[in-house]
Amino acid sequence: MLPLLGVRVLELGYGIAAPVAARNLAQFGADVIRVESARRPDSLRLGGAGWLPRDFDPSVRRDTLPSLNFSSAEKRSIGLEIDHEDGRAVFDRLVAASDVVITNISEHALVELDLGYDTMRALKRDIVHVTLPAFGSDGPYRMYRTWGHNLSAASGIDHLIGWPDRDPVQIGFAYPDFVSAQAATVAVLAALRRREQTGEGAHIEVWQYAMALACLGPAIVAAQVTGHAPTAIGNRSADRAPQGVYPSRGAERWIAITVQDDAMWDALCRVPGMESLAADTRFATLADRVAHHDDLDGELAAWTSVRTDWEAAAELQAFGVAASPLLDGWDLVADPQLAARDFFHALPHARFPRDLVFGQAVRLSETPPLAEHAAPALGEHSRDILRELVGLDDEAIDRLIDHGVVHVMERDDVVLERPYLHWLRKMQRLVPWGEPTFDPATEMMRRLAEREEPTG
Amino acid sequence: MNGIGLLGDVRVVDIAGEPAAYTGRMLADLGAEVVLVEPPRDSPARRTPPLVAGRSGEPVSAHFCYTAAGKRSVTIDLTAARGRELFHSLVHASDVLVTSAAVGEMEVLGLGYDDLHATHPRLVFTSVTPYGLTGPRRRWRGDDLLGWASSGAMPSIGDPDRAPLAPGGGLAHMTAALNAAMGTMAALMARDVGGDDGVGGGQLVDISVQEATMSVAMEVSPMVVLEGGFDQRRTGKRKEAGPIGHYATSDGAVSIVAFMPEHWRALAEWVREETGVEEITSDEFAGTPIARMHYAELLDTWIEGLTTRYTKRAFFEEAQRRGITVGPVNSASDVLDDAHLHATGGWSEYESPDVATLRVPTPPLHLDGRTASVGNVPHLGEHNHEVFVGLLGLTDDDLLALRAAGVI
Numbered sequence: 052m053l054p055l056l057g058v059r060v061l062e063l064g065y066g067i068a069a070p071v072a073a074r075n076l077a078q079f080g081a082d083v084i085r086v087e088s089a090r091r092p093d094s095l096r097l098g099g100a101g102w103l104p105r106d107f108d109p110s111v112r113r114d115t116l117p118s119l120n121f122s123s124a125e126k127r128s129i130g131l132e133i134d135h136e137d138g139r140a141v142f143d144r145l146v147a148a149s150d151v152v153i154t155n156i157s158e159h160a161l162v163e164l165d166l167g168y169d170t171m172r173a174l175k176r177d178i179v180h181v182t183l184p185a186f187g188s189d190g191p192y193r194m195y196r197t198w199g200h201n202l203s204a205a206s207g208i209d210h211l212i213g214w215p216d217r218d219p220v221q222i223g224f225a226y227p228d229f230v231s232a233q234a235a236t237v238a239v240l241a242a243l244r245r246r247e248q249t250g251e252g253a254h255i256e257v258w259q260y261a262m263a264l265a266c267l268g269p270a271i272v273a274a275q276v277t278g279h280a281p282t283a284i285g286n287r288s289a290d291r292a293p294q295g296v297y298p299s300r301g302a303e304r305w306i307a308i309t310v311q312d313d314a315m316w317d318a319l320c321r322v323p324g325m326e327s328l329a330a331d332t333r334f335a336t337l338a339d340r341v342a343h344h345d346d347l348d349g350e351l352a353a354w355t356s357v358r359t360d361w362e363a364a365a366e367l368q369a370f371g372v373a374a375s376p377l378l379d380g381w382d383l384v385a386d387p388q389l390a391a392r393d394f395f396h397a398l399p400h401a402r403f404p405r406d407l408v409f410g411q412a413v414r415l416s417e418t419p420p421l422a423e424h425a426a427p428a429l430g431e432h433s434r435d436i437l438r439e440l441v442g443l444d445d446e447a448i449d450r451l452i453d454h455g456v457v458h459v460m461e462r463d464d465v466v467l468e469r470p471y472l473h474w475l476r477k478m479q480r481l482v483p484w485g486e487p488t489f490d491p492a493t494e495m496m497r498r499l500a501e502r503e504e505p506t507g
Numbered sequence: 508m509n510g511i512g513l514l515g516d517v518r519v520v521d522i523a524g525e526p527a528a529y530t531g532r533m534l535a536d537l538g539a540e541v542v543l544v545e546p547p548r549d550s551p552a553r554r555t556p557p558l559v560a561g562r563s564g565e566p567v568s569a570h571f572c573y574t575a576a577g578k579r580s581v582t583i584d585l586t587a588a589r590g591r592e593l594f595h596s597l598v599h600a601s602d603v604l605v606t607s608a609a610v611g612e613m614e615v616l617g618l619g620y621d622d623l624h625a626t627h628p629r630l631v632f633t634s635v636t637p638y639g640l641t642g643p644r645r646r647w648r649g650d651d652l653l654g655w656a657s658s659g660a661m662p663s664i665g666d667p668d669r670a671p672l673a674p675g676g677g678l679a680h681m682t683a684a685l686n687a688a689m690g691t692m693a694a695l696m697a698r699d700v701g702g703d704d705g706v707g708g709g710q711l712v713d714i715s716v717q718e719a720t721m722s723v724a725m726e727v728s729p730m731v732v733l734e735g736g737f738d739q740r741r742t743g744k745r746k747e748a749g750p751i752g753h754y755a756t757s758d759g760a761v762s763i764v765a766f767m768p769e770h771w772r773a774l775a776e777w778v779r780e781e782t783g784v785e786e787i788t789s790d791e792f793a794g795t796p797i798a799r800m801h802y803a804e805l806l807d808t809w810i811e812g813l814t815t816r817y818t819k820r821a822f823f824e825e826a827q828r829r830g831i832t833v834g835p836v837n838s839a840s841d842v843l844d845d846a847h848l849h850a851t852g853g854w855s856e857y858e859s860p861d862v863a864t865l866r867v868p869t870p871p872l873h874l875d876g877r878t879a880s881v882g883n884v885p886h887l888g889e890h891n892h893e894v895f896v897g898l899l900g901l902t903d904d905d906l907l908a909l910r911a912a913g914v915i
Contacts, residue, residue: 054696079693101734117733121725187873190851195827200751201834204762205823209753210838211675212664218760219836221752222674223663223742226682229723231871233685234533238872240692241513241537247700248516254875261853261871264842266681268529268573268867269557274839276559276569276862281839286652286673290556294652296661296670305670307656311648373648375656377671379739380731383659383721391642394718395729407733409725412718413690414639416620416711418697469733 053080053418058243061086061149062126063133063166065093067199067225068183068259069155070122071232076151076239077125078411078420084145084436085128087429089458095119096429102470110461114401117469119426120408124398129437130430130458134164138456144441146174150246151239153181158193168254177252179242183231187258197259199225206263207270213283227263234262292340293347296377299360305377306360308351308367313337318371324354393422400425401460402467430458510880511872514539517695518601520594521578522585525555525651525677526607526716527635528574529684530691534603535577536870536879542601542894543575544594545887547582547915553887561861570677572859573867577882579890582915585616590914596899598623602709603631603691610636610645620711630709631694633687639715649716654679658720659728662739671741683719690714747803748796750774753836754811756819760836763810763826766796773831774810782812842868852878859884891915 058081064070070085070093077083087093092113099112129145132138146152152171154161161167161182168180185202186192203209203222213219235257242253264271274280281289286296286307294309310316316337320329328334328350333343340347355363360376367374376382383389384407393410400406403425411420437443437457451457517539521531535541545552553571561567581597584590595618598604604623606613613619620632634640637649638657655661655673665672673679690712698709721728731739744760745752750771753760765774771794775787787809792799799806814822819835826833835841848854854866855878870879895901895915909915 052697054693054700075689079696117730118726121730186847187851187853190847190853192827192847196830196832197834198764198832200764201762201832203834204753204760204836205834207837207839207842208674208676208678209762209836212672214666214669214672217666218744218753218755220665220672220743221745221762223746224660224724224726226674226678226723230682230685233682233689234871237533237537237685237688237692238874240689240696242874244692244696244700245513256873258871258873260847261868264848264868265871266678267676267839267842269570270676270839271842271867272572272865273557273559273569275843275865276567276572279840281557281675283675286670288556288652290558296652296656296673298670303662305656305661307652307673309650309652311650315648368647371648373650373653375647375649375653377656377661378659378728379662380659380728383729384732388638388642388644388717392639392715392718394721407729409722409729410718412686412714412722413693414713414715415690415694415697416713417708418693418710 053421054240054415055079055081055243058082058151059084059149060151060153061145063152063154063156064122065155066095067122067228068231068235069153069181070095071229072181072183072235072239073153074121074123074125075232075236075411075413078422079240080421081151083126084149084432085123085126085427086131086133086142086145087128087458088132089130089429090132092429095122100469108462108465111402111465111467114426114428114460115467117407120406123426124408125421125423126427127432127436128427128429129433131433132456135454135456137451137454141437141441141451141457143174145436146171146178148440149175149178150243151179151181153235153239155183157196158184158188172252175252177246177250179239179246179253179255181235181239181255181257183235183257183259185259187261188256192260199228202227202260202263206260207267207280208263211267211270211281211283214285215283219283226266227259230266231257231259231262287344292337292344293351295348295351297348297352297355299355299358299363299376301359304360306355306363306374307377308355308372308374311373315372316340319367322367322370322372325350396422398422398425401428401431401463402465403469404466406469428460431460433457433459510538511536511874511877512538513874517603518542519603519605520544520598520601521605522608523605523635524552524607525570526680527605527633527684527687527714528552528555528570529681530605530633530635530687531578532574532576533685533688533870534691535882536872539603541578542597542890543578543580543885544583544585544597545580547584547888547913550887559862562863563861565861567861572862572865572884575884576857576859576867578885579894580885580888581891581894582888584914585618587912587914589909589912591616591618593895593899593909593914594618595623595626597894598630599627600898602629602695603633605633605635605687605691607635609648610640624709624711628708629698631691631698631712632709633691633694633712633714635683635687635714635716637716639718640711640713651677651679654683654716654720657717658724660720660724663727663742665741666743667741679716679720682723683714683716686719686722687712687714745803745807748800749803750799750806750810754807754814756814756817756822758818761814761819761822761826762834762836763814764832768794770831771799773829774826777826777829777831778809778813781816782809784809784812855879855881857881857883860886888915
């Protein structure tokens with residue numbers, strides 16, 4: 052029995068913050084309807100899979116970006132233009148049939164499109180209304196635009212990444228958006244629980260800049276007590292040594308090691324090949340190890356660089372020392388730990404027979420999150436939703452489609468397959484993917500044959 | 508700042524260490540009563556880095572000063588049988604337990620999920636561990652750096668000529684703690700609201716730091732695999748096409764994200780206006796980032812010709828005025844001076860033992876126009892009387908005896 056069975060969520064989301072919050076709610080059992088414009092689409096509907104030709108049919112391409120699976124798995128999609136009178140009428144009917152409305156459109160757009168709490172509440176008295184403004188709904192920056200990268204910089208996240216002798220570097224992915232999505236999920240769950248108790252809805256805002264700052268609370272406290280800001284010190288810690296990332300055998304293979312206390316230091320000194328460290332006066336106490344960290348790094352690197360990352364990490368862990376290989380995307384897909392926990396799923400997708408979808412990191416023993424289908428094609432459920440929730444018949448729906456107000460999934464005869472599926476099949480122990488239809492060897496032979504017989 | 512009373516009927520027992528300390532803090536912000544259970548002496552939570560000098564000269568944990576705000580504190584020695592009895596009583600009177608104990612540690616004390624669930628079926632037991640409670644690496648040790656190492660995110664962070672970098676600031680643990688808060692709320696929903704054949708009872712929430720950290724870095728790890736594994740080149744300060752990345756100012760740097768055609772146009776026009784470089788507005792560079800990819804170095808030089816004329820704050824404000832998405836690369840000290848936060852009640856003040864009054868960013872959730880009130884950080888065992896006598900019904904004599912025996 053899922054936590055949110057019977058709850059309906061209407062999402063008008065772009066990118067990550069609102070969509071990922073809504074995806075969490077879908078995985079907890081809510082019926083999440085994603086309202087998608089084709090005229091001003093979600094950035095994740097632009098571009099498409101990188102291996103599709105540039106001139107590929109855009110109405111199919113828009114369903115193929117893999118990132119859509121982490122933003123929108125388990126959702127239904129209606130293609131709808133809400134800035135059109137008829138589209139807005141449909142939208143209002145959907146609001147009236149929903150429990151939650153969530154959006155991360157800008158403050159500017161919220162006002163322009165009249166999607167604020169008071170308007171939504173007039174349609175559904177106990178609606179839970181959720182917005183995720185970047186800088187909040189008030190203050191000198193409230194109309195400012197951001198992507199995750201700008202918030203990472205403004206909040207101080209980027210400043211804490213880098214080498215002490217160089218400028219900070221960017222985190223490079225939208226950490227602020229994801230943590231805001233997590234906070235919004237918590238807020239919606241708490242508001243729905245209150246609604247059950249009191250019958251009232253809620254007006255919720257998650258200010259994304261504030262959420263990014265909330266993640267750096269300890270650094271902000273440290274800065275105000277000491278009078279100066281913490282700075283980036285590579286992979287080291289100000290309070291623990293040794294700590295760092297060391298090279299292991301192979302190109303671009305690394306291992307991370309943290310010796311967290313004296314007991315773990317003693318354990319490290321018992322690892323075969325590290326015994327000389329115990330008697331080395333340069334490293335006797337924690338203060339010594341901090342002072343001679345460069346020398347100590349040299350000793351550790353000499354040990355790690357003649358072992359593979361997995362060998363080194365496993366041996367250290369066996370002695371009770373915290374260590375891990377630095378995993379990349381391919382390592383994760385083949386990771387036995389993630390496979391044992393069924394983190395990845397091969398789920399049905401309208402454009403692919405099956406597609407790789409992440410699990411939900413929140414694991415619940417009695418009411419496990421759903422893993423039923425990948426992200427929807429744009430407009431995949433338009434007809435169902437319009438019939439079921441707005442009471443329109445096919446004729447009325449066709450009229451809306453003709454006027455460009457409603458979009459449905461097009462070219463459903465086109466079935467694709469990600470070319471790397473065969474590699475994934477071999478690396479993954481998953482529910483069967485089905486036989487791949489693309490074989491790289493055959494494909495290569497075909498291309499070579501074509502080159503030998505030039506056309507035209 | 509009237510406070511958010513969303514979870515006023517929920518009591519949380521919090522024995523989490525660094526990986527999940529923020530979970531209880533977030534629930535306290537939302538109005539839950541969060542009871543921190545600490546050892547009677549030498550609480551490790553109060554020694555968690557980063558450490559700063561307190562007023563008395565003793566080291567104080569800035570991490571604790573932040574994550575313990577709004578929590579109550581009781582002391583119980585869980586290694587003593589009488590202490591575990593007391594703990595059982597407290598858990599019985601509560602809805603949630605949050606822990607970051609390693610696999611097996613709670614079971615050894617007779618306080619594992621099965622033990623507690625048997626006598627308290629409504630308990631939500633929330634666990635945060637490096638790899639989760641199941642799987643071949645469940646007994647592996649971890650920390651924040653290792654959380655990042657296991658997440659797939661690191662190969663793309665840092666400079667190409669050096670090792671990959673992990674973000675600082677404890678951000679892997681922070682996202683694990685947020686996942687734990689999500690799981691706790693979902694479990695409370697399932698228990699209290701969930702449908703006709705509702706669970707009615709509690710359950711185990713099992714959070715893996717690896718999985719939680721993967722969940723914020725999906726764009727750069729497994730998603731790469733589905734696109735055929737284009738190499739996760741370390742991007743340093745800037746991506747190759749864009750512009751997306753850091754650009755130097757007179758006093759530091761700004762982050763510019765101007766890959767959208769209209770943002771590029773506005774930026775190029777501004778460069779031309781102020782520095783006189785005409786070529787930057789050429790059609791050669793207009794449109795999508797593909798057009799600019801091969802000229803990155805040249806364009807970056809031109810852009811920095813503009814940005815270095817400004818401080819980071821001035822460039823940020825002018826850029827936003829022109830509709831370009833920019834943010835200053837702020838340090839924690841810059842944040843303390845932030846004009847927007849000052850103007851919007853963005854700071855919350857509270858007391859913490861052995862340091863002056865602290866201010867932290869007001870929590871991000873606004874409910875019906877109200878924000879959370881951040882409560883004070885408790886002294887060690889400050890709420891022993893309120894909880895043991897007031898809630899659990901012990902007498903003052905009981906308390907004296909327990910104290911004498913070193914149990915509390």
